[in-house]
Amino acid sequence: MQPFIYHIGTQGQPWGEAEKQQWLTEQQIKRAYQTEVLAQLPALASDFELIQYGELDYQSLGLGKYPLFLLKGHHWQPNKPLALVTGGVHGYETSGVQGALRFAATEAKNYLNDFNLLIAPCISPWGYETINRWNPLAVDPNRSFVANSPSAEAGLLREHLLTLGVTPLLHIDLHETTDSDNSEFRPAKAARDGSVNTNWNIPDGFYLVGDSENPQPEFQQAIINEVAKVTHIAPADDQGCLIGEPLAQFGVVNYPKRSLGLCGGMTAAKYVTTTEVYPDSPTATPEQCILAQVAAIVGALNYVYPKALKIRVGGN
Template sequence: MTEVYYPIGRLGQPWQAAEKQQWLALQKVQRSYQQDVVAPLASLDAHFERVQYGEVDYQAQSFACYPLYILKSRDWRDDKPLALITGGVHGYETSGVQGALRFAAKHVEGYLADFNLLIAPCISPWAYETINRWNPLAVDPNRSFSGDSASDEARYLREYIQRLGITPLLHIDLHETTDSDNTEFRPAKAARDGTVNTNWNIPDGFYLVGDAERPEPAFQQAIINEVAKVTHIAPPDENGELIGDPMVQPGVINYPKKALGLCGRVTEAPYVTTTEVYPDSPSATSEQCVMAQVTAICAALNFVRQAN
């Protein structure tokens, strides 16, 4: 493990407004949310209603105003269980966004008869465009899905789901673990918080993060078994860990998701998992990463359909 320091702020002192503005000034638009995410939604009208559940306005920060969309399956019936699929909570994690869209476009028909589906493909559009983990206020949406959220991205999704008044049977949240976690995002977090960062080992391969309060090991294992047919599963490091946490079963660690304010506990769904794909692996292509996300979604749906 190595200590990595960030070039903004002073060691041991949390960022104030000046440091956050200094960080924000370095962020640049590098791709298009409108082109990559919003435009493809128009082709999904046969099976989904496109619902705008909020809007994040960052014009005051010299960026854009972003509509937030969720896909709601058209054949919605009260006698079907609800499955929630989320991507792009961390906008830089590309395969989660593209995996959600690919599933909606190419793989959804086998599930519409048995599930009501909600798919939020890109929860953090500014972060998608700037290839970032945070929003422009230096807030991590994936630590903001509880209480009085400082992230509009998290708050709007949470409020939309609460208004539905339905507890999903399944929630799968699509993520990546990248080399930039160690080179950029973890050092930036430590600088922002006034702490010292110690990098973790980046797992080479796919893994899952279950919920410590409802781990459902058979559910997690069913997903791992199917994804292993598409790409390799991350082995534990020399300490038997993945990203600093004990591997509780092959390819799986558990987090206390509710306590951490993670997207994976935005609801009380009994079946919950977070995917983690490694796009920087020399043994995986970008297409494999997207298909790993799609395969994980299908495997999760197949398991809960058979179990219930």
């Protein structure tokens, strides 16, 4: 089967500025960060302090400015472990953003006494508005959580966390795998990079991406067990893989998060995972996808809680 050839650029040649500009001009605003994300934040004030950690300024590209916010749980104490939740690294992955906000509005209050909670609900607001994986410079934020980041979305959050001087015990990064990965984003990436696109089978169901250098299989299993109460877990394909990666355990594959510049690798958290919801499944609704993200956070926190309790009382 011939690989799908993207409509921008010349096959085998990486994009230059002209191709990136052509791509940018084709992107359209489809929804509003202000009304779908920012408007939800004031209602969370009883449990969270709202912190602006940066602003994306894309005015030079004919776009706007986007303030970036963290939700910092009340009852913050230095002897409590930090749990970090990130959403919207890829703005098109809707349930990651809305799942982080739903958790903050519903379940978070059950954990504020035992954890310092920090939630970044929408790291890539322009991507959220245009339903896009990249930022306006055709850069993938989720390969950019590195020093001197090429993505302001990744760099601003990473630098802010460094200034806090704390290491999360837990970091859960909320994502989706969609049919558009094969129809749009992987072909576009191959065109941008001057490479050959090879699509993968899109898993039908929820799965996790752990860290191959720190897999924590029991932690991953606890999350899978919790999410299975809400939606189905993706089975491996005929090659025993998910998204082209060998299955590490049921519903879990592993990536080297730090070396790939992934959001999940930007801290030294002991317990780290990336969720992957499949919103295009014929057996999953948008609400179910949001609830799956909430369940994943709850499963992660419940697993880590005994370790968090030992830290609070000064144990090892």
